[in-house]
Amino acid sequence: MNTVKTILSLSFSGSLLILILLLTKPLFRHRVSRQWQYYIWLVAVARLTLPVSPRISLVGTLFQNMEQTVQEILFSSPAGSLDLLSQSGDDGAENRTILLSDNRFLQDNTAQQDSPRPQKADSPVSVTVPDRHNRSEVGSVILFLWLGTAAALLMRKITLYQSFVRFVRAGKKEISDPELLDRLAQTEEVSGVRQPAELWVNPLVSSPLLLGFFRPCIVLPSVHLPEEQLEYTIRHELTHYKRKDMFYKWLVQLTICLHWFNPLVWLMGRRIDQDCDLACDEAVISSLDAKGRQAYGDTLFHAVKAGGDYRNPLVSVTLGKDSKQLKERLGAIMGYKKPSRSASAVSLIFTVFLILGAHAAGAYADTGSQELTTNRLLLLGPAERMPKTNGHDRSSGQMPAGDNSVGSVRWASEKNSLFKTGRLSPAEENYEDGFLYTRQGYYEPPYLFEIGWNLWEESGNSYDCTDLSLSSGYHLPVYFTETCKSDLQDGKIRSSLTGILTGLWEETKDTEYPLIRPLVISIQNTGSIEPAVLAEQFYANSSLPQFQAVFALLDNHDQKRFLEKIYDDRNISFFSRVINKLDEDSPLLASFSEKSYSDGQINFFSVLAGRMTEDRIKSWLERAIKDGKVRFQLMLTSALSDDSEADEPFAPKEDAGAEHRLDGGKAKVKK
Amino acid sequence: MIQQISDSELELMKIIWAEGDSALYAAIMEQLAERGKHWQKNTVITLLSRLVEKGLLKTSKIGHRNEYRALVSQSDYQSAQTQIFLDKLYEGSARGLVLTLIQKEILSPEDYEDVRQFWEKERERR
Numbered sequence: 001m002n003t004v005k006t007i008l009s010l011s012f013s014g015s016l017l018i019l020i021l022l023l024t025k026p027l028f029r030h031r032v033s034r035q036w037q038y039y040i041w042l043v044a045v046a047r048l049t050l051p052v053s054p055r056i057s058l059v060g061t062l063f064q065n066m067e068q069t070v071q072e073i074l075f076s077s078p079a080g081s082l083d084l085l086s087q088s089g090d091d092g093a094e095n096r097t098i099l100l101s102d103n104r105f106l107q108d109n110t111a112q113q114d115s116p117r118p119q120k121a122d123s124p125v126s127v128t129v130p131d132r133h134n135r136s137e138v139g140s141v142i143l144f145l146w147l148g149t150a151a152a153l154l155m156r157k158i159t160l161y162q163s164f165v166r167f168v169r170a171g172k173k174e175i176s177d178p179e180l181l182d183r184l185a186q187t188e189e190v191s192g193v194r195q196p197a198e199l200w201v202n203p204l205v206s207s208p209l210l211l212g213f214f215r216p217c218i219v220l221p222s223v224h225l226p227e228e229q230l231e232y233t234i235r236h237e238l239t240h241y242k243r244k245d246m247f248y249k250w251l252v253q254l255t256i257c258l259h260w261f262n263p264l265v266w267l268m269g270r271r272i273d274q275d276c277d278l279a280c281d282e283a284v285i286s287s288l289d290a291k292g293r294q295a296y297g298d299t300l301f302h303a304v305k306a307g308g309d310y311r312n313p314l315v316s317v318t319l320g321k322d323s324k325q326l327k328e329r330l331g332a333i334m335g336y337k338k339p340s341r342s343a344s345a346v347s348l349i350f351t352v353f354l355i356l357g358a359h360a361a362g363a364y365a366d367t368g369s370q371e372l373t374t375n376r377l378l379l380l381g382p383a384e385r386m387p388k389t390n391g392h393d394r395s396s397g398q399m400p401a402g403d404n405s406v407g408s409v410r411w412a413s414e415k416n417s418l419f420k421t422g423r424l425s426p427a428e429e430n431y432e433d434g435f436l437y438t439r440q441g442y443y444e445p446p447y448l449f450e451i452g453w454n455l456w457e458e459s460g461n462s463y464d465c466t467d468l469s470l471s472s473g474y475h476l477p478v479y480f481t482e483t484c485k486s487d488l489q490d491g492k493i494r495s496s497l498t499g500i501l502t503g504l505w506e507e508t509k510d511t512e513y514p515l516i517r518p519l520v521i522s523i524q525n526t527g528s529i530e531p532a533v534l535a536e537q538f539y540a541n542s543s544l545p546q547f548q549a550v551f552a553l554l555d556n557h558d559q560k561r562f563l564e565k566i567y568d569d570r571n572i573s574f575f576s577r578v579i580n581k582l583d584e585d586s587p588l589l590a591s592f593s594e595k596s597y598s599d600g601q602i603n604f605f606s607v608l609a610g611r612m613t614e615d616r617i618k619s620w621l622e623r624a625i626k627d628g629k630v631r632f633q634l635m636l637t638s639a640l641s642d643d644s645e646a647d648e649p650f651a652p653k654e655d656a657g658a659e660h661r662l663d664g665g666k667a668k669v670k671k
Numbered sequence: 672m673i674q675q676i677s678d679s680e681l682e683l684m685k686i687i688w689a690e691g692d693s694a695l696y697a698a699i700m701e702q703l704a705e706r707g708k709h710w711q712k713n714t715v716i717t718l719l720s721r722l723v724e725k726g727l728l729k730t731s732k733i734g735h736r737n738e739y740r741a742l743v744s745q746s747d748y749q750s751a752q753t754q755i756f757l758d759k760l761y762e763g764s765a766r767g768l769v770l771t772l773i774q775k776e777i778l779s780p781e782d783y784e785d786v787r788q789f790w791e792k793e794r795e796r797r
Contacts, residue, residue, distance in 0.1 A: 197717075
């Protein structure tokens with residue numbers, strides 16, 4: 001889907017440029033060098049084909065806004081939204097999905113409900129929003145159609161070219177008269193062409209033309225031309241060869257194929273063809289005197305009259321395609337002046353502006369995936385179990401084997417399936433299938449740590465380890481990545497880290513998921529930068545753990561400001577992390593509940609619902625029933641019944657810090 | 672079937688045949704000059720590459736220089752061309768040609784005697 005958007009945005013940007021050029025060029029047609037007018041189109045071609053863009057650009061933002069609007073439309077459309085929500089799970093509450101490296105996700109099937117469930121308090125969750133299944137499917141179809149048409153068009157052009165060449169070759173007669181060949185050789189020398197060109201006659205071609213990319217072959221309709229005209233004709237064709245106009249033309253053709261849906265690009269192609277010959281004319285007559293220019297004009301004139309009918313406009317570079325353009329060319333020849341300095345300066349300035357403009361116009365860049373890459377891993381509560389599917393394995397792929405890059409953690413499974421089917425019996429000690437580790441930011445100014453724990457044992461081998469003694473006296477082996485190595489030598493950092501880990505250890509030691517095998521992923525020294533500024537930066541960079549860590553230190557006003565920004569940006573992963581870190585009695589919870597309810601942003605609402613008390617949920621449910629908001633009703637209902645799962649055998653423990661488990665199963669704690 | 676070559680190409684072939692069926696580019700240029708043909712460098716290159724394409728020559732590099740080797744001997748070429756000529760003008764019959772040669776006195780009586788004896792010997796051999 002993103003590729004489609006990129007292409008469309010490139011087409012759009014390019015169209016802007018094409019329009020500018022088409023509209024402004026006629027103004028200074030006679031004052032600026034024709035060569036420049038011919039080559040300036042390369043800027044538009046580059047804009048159409050190169051997917052480079054500054055981060056923030058005109059067209060880029062345009063398309064991103066469009067994407068958000070489309071997303072909103074999709075989100076708030078009543079029909080089928082349930083389906084979508086239960087399938088995808090790109091809302092904050094459906095954080096029980098795990099993002100696989102190939103952007104697919106697994107769904108918790110053990111839950112009986114199909115609707116998203118709210119979050120329990122205090123679970124460090126970050127969720128990434130993978131592309132919806134549906135959207136990516138539509139996108140693939142469009143992509144396939146576009147690519148298919150482009151390829152077919154290109155194939156057709158190539159086959160037309162090939163048959164044209166074959167035809168011309170079949171009917172050609174070589175010119176063997178040494179005198180003529182000698183004249184050709186002399187003209188080659190004058191024109192500065194080293195490779196000797198072939199010279200053929202084929203009375204069926206419509207005008208003298210040049211064939212061949214690497215070995216030039218000049219084909220004339222007839223040899224019976226006055227000597228001068230022959231000379232000019234050959235010079236014209238040789239100039240085409242020298243400037244490699246064939247390559248330029250085919251590049252343009254390729255661009256047209258890629259943007260087959262854009263009529264402006266076709267228009268540009270036609271204009272470039274014309275400018276090609278004009279530029280070639282200019283190159284030839286620049287070394288001629290007035291009389292010579294007149295003779296050159298005569299040549300063109302007569303060439304159009306002579307010749308047969310066989311032509312292929314896109315294939316060969318000809319002396320002249322048709323009589324319509326002849327007038328323009330003759331006019332240009334007679335009106336030729338040596339380009340003045342000011343004209344060159346003007347064209348240079350214009351070029352620079354055009355390039356800058358092209359760059360600024362930009363294109364759609366895939367920013368969504370940035371979040372995905374930072375939070376590529378499993379992002380669940382500490383050591384959540386993997387969801388089990390009843391029956392079949394949803395995924396056929398495995399996570400990539402652990403490498404040394406941060407965050408890639410080896411999945412536990414020995415067989416190729418990621419899950420075990422069926423439920424775990426309490427006696428089962430093997431809880432290794434599917435341990436995930438959490439990853440959060442901890443900020444003790446000025447040090448900002450990104451820490452994960454419950455690292456899979458095998459992965460531990462790829463990291464270095466150090467021993468920290470927590471204040472309780474307990475010695476904890478702490479893993480860390482390469483980048484943290486030097487920082488951990490610093491005593492202050494170590495003590496900061498120790499303090500944080502001690503706190504965490506205390507918090508989690510009696511829960512199901514104690515602090516074992518922590519991994520220090522990154523350490524940042526934020527110096528004396530204000531938390532608000534840091535938060536701004538981390539938000540802009542989509543650094544979720546860091547942002548979350550810093551957020552806690554913001555004052556109420558800033559927290560509100562950021563929440564509003566996150567909400568307005570519809571950034572669900574940031575939203576859910578932040579919401580889960582707010583105090584129970586924060587007024588922001590209530591105000592955003594109201595906001596998301598009235599905006600119909602069910603995913604945001606469900607994140608908030610995770611923080612609500614049972615009574616609150618009940619009162620919201622009544623309200624939703626009254627308002628007839630079915631989806632909200634369903635969501636709230638399931639939220640309620642989650643709470644009442646206490647009777648189930650695999651009920652979650654209600655301790656502080658215990659997380660709402662995916663399968664509701666008990667997990668063994670390995671000490 | 673050997674493709675038809677132009678006069679100028681034939682000129683080059685003759686030079687190469689005269690040089691023992693293979694010649695360097697430089698030698699060819701020299702010979703041309705000696706025969707009064709001061710063709711341009713590119714002209715010669717073009718003609719030589721046509722001959723290569725038609726399968727009459729093979730080109731190879733000796734160090735920096737190009738060598739052209741004839742793939743068809745002169746006599747083979749002559750006989751092939753003769754056959755074509757006969758087919759075209761004399762319905763493939765050599766008799767008509769010989770008659771013309773004699774009648775138009777293109778073939779002198781001495782030469783005719785020569786040919787006759789040669790022919791007798793050939794017949795006895797077979």
